Amino acid sequence: MAVNVAGAGQTEQTCSIARTLEVLGERWTFVILREALAGVTRFADFREQLGVAPDVLSDRLATLVAAGVLEKRPYREPGARIRYGYHPTPAGEELRVVLGALQQWGDAHRPLDGGPTVERRAVDDGRLLSVAFVDDTGTAVPLDRVAFVKTAAYPS
Amino acid sequence: MAVNVAGAGQTEQTCSIARTLEVLGERWTFVILREALAGVTRFADFREQLGVAPDVLSDRLATLVAAGVLEKRPYREPGARIRYGYHPTPAGEELRVVLGALQQWGDAHRPLDGGPTVERRAVDDGRLLSVAFVDDTGTAVPLDRVAFVKTAAYPS
Numbered sequence: 525m526a527v528n529v530a531g532a533g534q535t536e537q538t539c540s541i542a543r544t545l546e547v548l549g550e551r552w553t554f555v556i557l558r559e560a561l562a563g564v565t566r567f568a569d570f571r572e573q574l575g576v577a578p579d580v581l582s583d584r585l586a587t588l589v590a591a592g593v594l595e596k597r598p599y600r601e602p603g604a605r606i607r608y609g610y611h612p613t614p615a616g617e618e619l620r621v622v623l624g625a626l627q628q629w630g631d632a633h634r635p636l637d638g639g640p641t642v643e644r645r646a647v648d649d650g651r652l653l654s655v656a657f658v659d660d661t662g663t664a665v666p667l668d669r670v671a672f673v674k675t676a677a678y679p680s
Numbered sequence: 681m682a683v684n685v686a687g688a689g690q691t692e693q694t695c696s697i698a699r700t701l702e703v704l705g706e707r708w709t710f711v712i713l714r715e716a717l718a719g720v721t722r723f724a725d726f727r728e729q730l731g732v733a734p735d736v737l738s739d740r741l742a743t744l745v746a747a748g749v750l751e752k753r754p755y756r757e758p759g760a761r762i763r764y765g766y767h768p769t770p771a772g773e774e775l776r777v778v779l780g781a782l783q784q785w786g787d788a789h790r791p792l793d794g795g796p797t798v799e800r801r802a803v804d805d806g807r808l809l810s811v812a813f814v815d816d817t818g819t820a821v822p823l824d825r826v827a828f829v830k831t832a833a834y835p836s
Contacts, residue, residue, distance in 0.1 A: 538797045540786030541714060541779055547790070549705075558697060562828055592789065615789045617823055621811055623697055624826070625781040630696025633748065633771045634703070638833035641694045646815060647825045653813045655777055659802060660810075664818035667773055669803045670780070672718055677794035 538679050544622070547591045552576055552584045554623075557612075560594055561620055565609035585610055593619065625655040694835050700778070703747045708732055708740045710779075713768075716750055717776055721765035741766055749775065781811040 548554050552574070559573050570581055588594040593616040596608040612619075624644050631640045644653040656664045704710050708730070715729050726737055744750040749772040752764040768775075780800050787796045800809045812820045 541782040543790035544782045544786035622781040625778045626697040626700045630700035634699035641834040657809045662820035664814045678797040
């Protein structure tokens with residue numbers, strides 16, 4: 525998707541969707557982030573989960589660290605050398621909203637026969653959640669009452 | 681991102697994030713959808729807004745129509761032949777949540793000096809909105825109380 529952004533020309537420089545996809549759009553990056561948000565932290569576990577080549581995994585983890593989405597933390601297993609785990613930063617946790625929105629749309633409009641493979645639920649009581657627009661009181665606003673409004677900073 | 685999905689292997693077949701990006705990830709598709717959700721309907725207007733080559737634009741609009749995200753509607757200007765405009769379907773409107781989530785993250789974590797170029801506001805009174813997880817009562821749930829839970833359909 526970094527290609528898309530380049531391909532989409534000057535307009536895209538100021539598009540925050542494009543800037544987000546510059547971070548996430550690289551091959552493998554999205555699924556690595558998905559695993560990280562599911563609690564995977566160790567290089568070997570990312571490899572096992574995704575079957576991704578080590579050099580590619582190293583590169584993509586570095587991209588996510590450089591983007592401030594993941595952070596490296598040292599850990600040491602008994603008798604082993606110090607290794608580094610990869611943990612979502614607060615900015616990385618905020619990407620949960622993006623992944624949740626993508627999942628929700630895919631489940632609704634690209635469904636599988638077997639049903640959703642992942643659900644979004646409240647930690648407290650397991651109730652099902654959805655991703656929606658909310659106002660500053662934390663109340664959901666229907667989609668047909670939402671507008672994307674260009675600001676003065678919008679390129680003319 | 682269709683490439684990513686292929687690249688990510690078997691696991692990705694069942695990932696609704698990947699399935700969504702199969703629709704949206706193609707070069708140009710995202711920005712065309714962004715314009716469509718901003719009210720652009722006419723081929724010539726997409727071209728003018730994006731500076732995209734006609735053959736590419738035709739192909740991407742066809743992708744979005746085939747995916748049920750946009751629908752073609754005939755229109756005729758005085759003295760002109762019948763042409764077709766492209767309008768978001770209900771499924772396309774639901775992608776507003778995805779685009780809103782991407783915008784929100786980019787504005788927060790990839791900010792521009794000039795500030796956001798697009799804001800998400802309520803149609804009724806212009807109050808600022810955000811994209812968040814909500815429960816079935818339409819009440820926002822804090823990010824740290826949200827879990828992604830694998831279902832029985834999750835590939836083992």
